[in-house]
Each structure stands twice: as structure tokens, then as C-alpha cells.
Amino acid sequence: MYRQGRPSGRGEELGLCHKRRREGHAHGTPPPWATPFRRFSSSTMNRSDFAPLGFGVGLRRPHYVHILEQHPPMDWFEVISENFMVEGGRPLEVLEGVRAHYPVVMHGVSLSIGSSDPLNRAYLDTLRAAARRFEPAWVSDHLCWTGVCGHNLHDLLPLPYTEEAVRHVAGRIRQVQDILERTILIENVSSYMAFRSSRLEEWEFLTAVAEEADCAILLDINNIFVSAFNHRFDPLRYVDAVPVERVVQFHLAGHSDHGSYLLDTHDHPIRAEVWALYEHAVRRFGRVPTLIEWDDNIPDFEVLAAAAAEARRRCDLALDSKRLHAAE
Amino acid sequence: MNLRELQSLLYQCITGSDLTNGNAGDERGRVLEELVHGDERLSASQRVGIYADGYFYRLLECLGEDFPAALAVLGADNFAALVKGYLLEYQPTEPSILYAGLYLADFLNNHPFGERWPFIAELARLERAVLDVFHAPDALALDVEGLRAVPSEEWPAIKLRTHSAVEIVHSEWRIADVLHRIEQGKEWKHPEHEEASVLVWRQNTLVHYRSLEPVERDALAAVSEGASFAAVCEAVAANAEEPNHTALIARLMARWLADGIVVAADNILAKRLHNQPAGAGDSG
Numbered sequence: 260m261y262r263q264g265r266p267s268g269r270g271e272e273l274g275l276c277h278k279r280r281r282e283g284h285a286h287g288t289p290p291p292w293a294t295p296f297r298r299f300s301s302s303t304m305n306r307s308d309f310a311p312l313g314f315g316v317g318l319r320r321p322h323y324v325h326i327l328e329q330h331p332p333m334d335w336f337e338v339i340s341e342n343f344m345v346e347g348g349r350p351l352e353v354l355e356g357v358r359a360h361y362p363v364v365m366h367g368v369s370l371s372i373g374s375s376d377p378l379n380r381a382y383l384d385t386l387r388a389a390a391r392r393f394e395p396a397w398v399s400d401h402l403c404w405t406g407v408c409g410h411n412l413h414d415l416l417p418l419p420y421t422e423e424a425v426r427h428v429a430g431r432i433r434q435v436q437d438i439l440e441r442t443i444l445i446e447n448v449s450s451y452m453a454f455r456s457s458r459l460e461e462w463e464f465l466t467a468v469a470e471e472a473d474c475a476i477l478l479d480i481n482n483i484f485v486s487a488f489n490h491r492f493d494p495l496r497y498v499d500a501v502p503v504e505r506v507v508q509f510h511l512a513g514h515s516d517h518g519s520y521l522l523d524t525h526d527h528p529i530r531a532e533v534w535a536l537y538e539h540a541v542r543r544f545g546r547v548p549t550l551i552e553w554d555d556n557i558p559d560f561e562v563l564a565a566a567a568a569e570a571r572r573r574c575d576l577a578l579d580s581k582r583l584h585a586a587e
Numbered sequence: 588m589n590l591r592e593l594q595s596l597l598y599q600c601i602t603g604s605d606l607t608n609g610n611a612g613d614e615r616g617r618v619l620e621e622l623v624h625g626d627e628r629l630s631a632s633q634r635v636g637i638y639a640d641g642y643f644y645r646l647l648e649c650l651g652e653d654f655p656a657a658l659a660v661l662g663a664d665n666f667a668a669l670v671k672g673y674l675l676e677y678q679p680t681e682p683s684i685l686y687a688g689l690y691l692a693d694f695l696n697n698h699p700f701g702e703r704w705p706f707i708a709e710l711a712r713l714e715r716a717v718l719d720v721f722h723a724p725d726a727l728a729l730d731v732e733g734l735r736a737v738p739s740e741e742w743p744a745i746k747l748r749t750h751s752a753v754e755i756v757h758s759e760w761r762i763a764d765v766l767h768r769i770e771q772g773k774e775w776k777h778p779e780h781e782e783a784s785v786l787v788w789r790q791n792t793l794v795h796y797r798s799l800e801p802v803e804r805d806a807l808a809a810v811s812e813g814a815s816f817a818a819v820c821e822a823v824a825a826n827a828e829e830p831n832h833t834a835l836i837a838r839l840m841a842r843w844l845a846d847g848i849v850v851a852a853d854n855i856l857a858k859r860l861h862n863q864p865a866g867a868g869d870s871g
Binding site: 345351404419 | 626642
């Protein structure tokens with residue numbers, strides 16, 4: 260189950276004596292690692308337009324102080340967009356401080372691109388303002404719906420995989436890209452139900468939406484594994500069917516085994532089977548920016564950093580083995 | 588069934604908002620079997636039930652984090668029952684889960700828990716104020732240097748306002764004492780039944796709160812309405828018990844400036860502040 264990371268109203272925030280930090284790069288002066296944003300145009304998206312960020316972790320509250328004060332080595336951070344779409348206070352100061360030293364990506368959970376409700380223009384305007392302020396390397400959200408009739412379930416629900424849904428979602432992604440003036444990434448979600456009305460496999464649906472919307476794909480390897488178990492499909496078939504040129508980012512996370520189903524809890528280390536699927540994906544898609552998600556029972560920062568290092572090591576090994584096979 | 592009908596039905600099943608219909612369970616199960624694949628591991632209803640459980644427990648956890656004092660007073664089981672009822676009446680509408688508990692204090696106003704814990708709605712209102720202040724818009728707080736930039740003869744006419752990250756919570760119970768003890772990890776005590784006003788403000792991104800005496804409460808009420816400094820002084824003079832009004836006003840003003848809870852509300856003062864060297868008016 261995906262949990263939306265939440266800012267806190269108190270807790271350690273109240274007791275924290277945080278100094279303002281003004282050193283680092285001013286936002287008007289791009290730091291050396293910054294890659295210019297790809298502005299949305301009518302042309303087909305190009306994977307090379309997205310920065311090769313490397314291996315990152317999600318920016319989570321228990322690590323704010325450590326990151327702001329110690330600047331630990333990390334290629335990049337991903338933030339939950341909604342946590343920073345606020346009017347003021349500590350969240351914005353934190354992100355400003357992190358952004359001064361690291362590339363950042365904004366990952367949303369409430370775009371609700373698959374909803375039958377109209378797009379939420381106020382939400383999009385706030386997201387655009389946040390993106391202009393913090394200059395993320397890219398903006399992403401999920402291929403799902405999160406609410407209907409003006410209500411929000413705060414969850415990522417699957418769609419029926421039909422041609423009608425492809426047209427509905429792709430048209431909305433194009434609108435979002437026009438409003439945000441950038442190509443966005445759409446992520447496959449983990450799911451626990453599948454609809455009898457579906458006429459496409461999930462990977463066919465994801466590909467069709469991305470092609471018709473001309474958007475990029477955030478491929479969550481753990482979500483593929485979880486959904487493959489829950490719906491009994493071959494995860495390798497999924498990975499092998501997604502178009503290489505559209506995949507711009509990977510997600511890796513842990514899940515929980517409930518016996519009759521797997522739950523995407525983001526509260527465990529990454530399982531061996533998911534690492535294996537990741538290595539398979541690396542051999543197909545190459546060195547794609549990879550992000551470790553951990554949203555509950557959050558361990559010390561060093562544990563997350565070690566997981567990012569492990570992803571780097573496995574990525575290198577997978578690419579080496581691919582080169583060896585190619586040479587043979 | 589089109590996409591909207593499908594999503595509306597699933598929404599009702601997940602939130603339990605169709606439970607008022609006595610036959611809804613059977614009918615819902617039949618419809619879900621037609622819509623969602625089931626297998627020997629999980630039926631269609633069980634699969635939708637995973638989302639229903641996720642919805643409730645995610646919001647229960649969220650509201651527990653937003654209202655830790657209400658949770659501590661009520662206990663986990665009562666708090667869960669409270670949230671269950673609340674979500675049937677106030678289903679989240681905002682994209683951010685931050686607003687899920689926006690109406691919990693209102694919901695508690697007429698809740699049966701109020702008989703055993705008559706202060707619980709006010710306690711929840713204070714906790715919500717802390718959360719709102721934490722995320723309230725940033726603004727340039729007025730400080731001593733800023734005020735000194737204004738010639739003293741102009742002071743009566745200048746207008747102040749409370750900072751956007753300031754809220755005053757009025758209550759019939761001494762709820763700040765309860766919140767304070769729970770935040771300190773101490774056992775809470777039933778609060779005194781005594782009118783109180785609690786100032787909640789943010790400074791340097793940290794949220795603070797303290798009880799107000801009536802004279803400061805009324806003075807801040809005048810400030811929040813954009814009254815002139817002269818009018819604020821009159822409000823203080825009308826309520827002050829001590830004879831030296833000037834000293835009292837100076838004390839209050841010094842504290843407001845130190846805490847960063849007032850901003851310039853008129854163009855003259857704002858212009859003077861903006862003409863100062865960079866950072867001179869920044870309370871942080």
C-alpha cells in the first residue's frame with residue numbers, strides 16, 4: 260500500500276533548533292550537475308533530455324536534519340510533491356536547503372490522472388508554482404485514479420485497461436504537460452484488483468498511454484513484482500514489453516507478504532526477487548536513474564544510502580554481464 | 588458501466604458510504620464479482636476490501652499524527668471509533684492528506700465523547716491550529732529595528748496585523764495544559780473549566796503556543812483586524828488592571844516583536860521596512 264509521506268505539524272519539528280542555511284547555489288545559478296529541463300513540445304520525447312541522475316533515495320522527515328547539516332553523499336532526492344505544495348513554514352525551508360546541494364525530483368500522489376472528475380486546475384497551478392520554485396529535474400505521478408466526485412481516497416487505484424481508458428488518460432496527461440510546460444513521468448502502480456472489462460494487459464495499457472500522451476515512464480520494479488504475484492502474470496514479460504526509449508526512472512522498494520497477496524508497503528528492505536527483476540530491467544533499459552523508496556518504519560539514513568549503493572553495484576554488474584554476453 | 592460509474596461504485600465500497608442501505612452488502616458483493624476478477628486466493632470483495640482497509644488505516648494513522656493529544660485522551664479504540672464516524676461524515680476532498688482532519692474538531696462538537704471528555708473538541712481545535720500554523724504562509728515579521736524606522740509621531744496612525752502564521756484559539760477549558768503535558772510525555776490531567784485563549788504562532792519554522800491574559804487577547808484581536816496602533820493602545824487601556832498602561836503596552840509590543848507575530852499592515856510602514864537593509868526586518 261502506498262503511503263503518502265506527510266509533513267508533521269509537530270513532533271521533532273517543534274523541538275528542532277534548525278539554523279537557516281543560505282550557503283550553496285542560488286536558484287538562479289544552475290549548479291554543475293543540473294541538466295536543463297526539457298520543455299514540452301509537440302515532438303516525441305527523448306530519453307537523453309532527462310538528466311542521468313544516478314542513484315537516489317526519497318527525502319523523508321526523519322532524515323531532514325542529517326541531510327541539511329551533514330550533506331551526506333547522495334546523487335539525488337525524490338520528494339512527495341504534495342508535502343511541499345504548502346504556503347510556508349518548515350517544509351519549504353527544508354526543500355530549499357536540500358535543493359541547494361542536490362538534484363531533486365518531484366513525485367506526486369494526487370494528480371488522479373485516471374479519474375473521471377475534471378482535472379484539478381488549482382492543484383496543477385500549485386504544482387507548477389512549486390516546480391518553478393524548486394526546479395526539479397522532472398515531475399512524476401501515477402497511472403491511477405485517487406478519487407471521484409470531488410472526494411479523495413488518498414490511495415492509488417487501478418484503471419480498467421481499455422482503449423477508452425487509454426484515450427481518457429492520455430488526453431489528460433497531454434493537458435497536464437501543457438499546463439506544467441514539461442514532459443511528465445507516469446508510474447505503474449501496484450494493484451490488488453483487476454477489472455473484468457480490461458481488454459489490454461497492464462504493460463500494454465502503460466505503453467499505449469505513454470505513446471499516445473507522449474510522456475515518459477517511471478517504471479516501479481517492485482510494483483511490477485507485487486502486481487505480478489497478485490494477478491498471476493510473468494513480471495519478466497512486463498519488463499520486456501515496455502518501450503526502452505520511454506523509461507526515465509526506476510523505483511525500488513520493499514513490500515509485505517500477506518500469503519494470498521503482496522502489499523506494497525515500502526517498509527521493508529528490497530526483496531531478493533525484486534533485485535533480480537531490477538537487474539533484468541537494467542540489462543534491458545540500461546543505466547536508468549534509480550530511486551529507493553522507504554515510507555514507513557523508516558530506518559537510519561545510512562540504511563537507505565546502502566540500498567542506493569547496492570542498486571548502483573547491481574546496475575554495474577548487470578551492465579558488465581550484458582557487455583560480456585555481447586562480446587561472446 | 589462507464590468509468591465514472593465504476594469509480595463511483597468503488598468509492599462507495601471503499602469508504603463504506605453505502606452502509607446506510609441495509610441490503611448494500613449482498614448487492615455490493617454481487618456487483619463487485621461482475622466487475623472485479625476473483626480467484627481461489629481472494630474474492631472480488633476481498634480484493635476491494637484491501638483498498639477499504641488501506642483507506643481507513645491510512646487516515647487513522649494520519650489523524651493520529653495530527654491529533655496526538657486527542658488520541659492520548661480518548662485512547663486508541665475510542666479514537667479509531669471516532670475516525671470511523673468522522674470519515675463517514677467528512678470524507679477527504681483535498682489532494683493533500685494534510686487536510687483530512689480539517690473538520691475533526693467540528694465533528695467532536697456534538698459527539699457523545701463530549702459527555703465524558705467535555706474539553707475534547709477544544710483540544711482538537713488547538714491541535715489543528717498548531718498544524719495550520721506550521722504550514723501557514725511565510726511573511727516578513729515586524730521587529731524592533733523595523734518599528735524604530737518609523738518616527739514616533741507617526742506611531743499612532745500605523746497599522747499592524749497579526750502574522751499569517753498566528754492563530755488564537757478560544758476555549759472554555761484550559762486545554763493548553765493538557766496539550767503541554769502530553770507533548771512532554773507526562774500523564775495528562777482533566778483541565779480546569781475556565782475560559783482561556785491560546786496564542787499559536789510560528790517563529791523560525793517552529794510552532795509555539797501560550798495562554799493569553801484577557802488584556803493581551805483583546806489587544807491582539809484589535810491587531811488582527813488591522814486597527815491603528817492608537818486603537819490597539821485604547822484596547823489595552825480599556826482592559827488593563829495595572830495603572831501604568833504605557834509600560835504594559837511597551838511590554839506587550841516588545842514580546843510581539845520578539846516573537847515575530849505582527850506584520851506591517853499599511854503601505855507607509857511596509858515601505859519603510861522595505862527600504863531597510865536586506866534582512867533587517869526578518870525576525871528569523
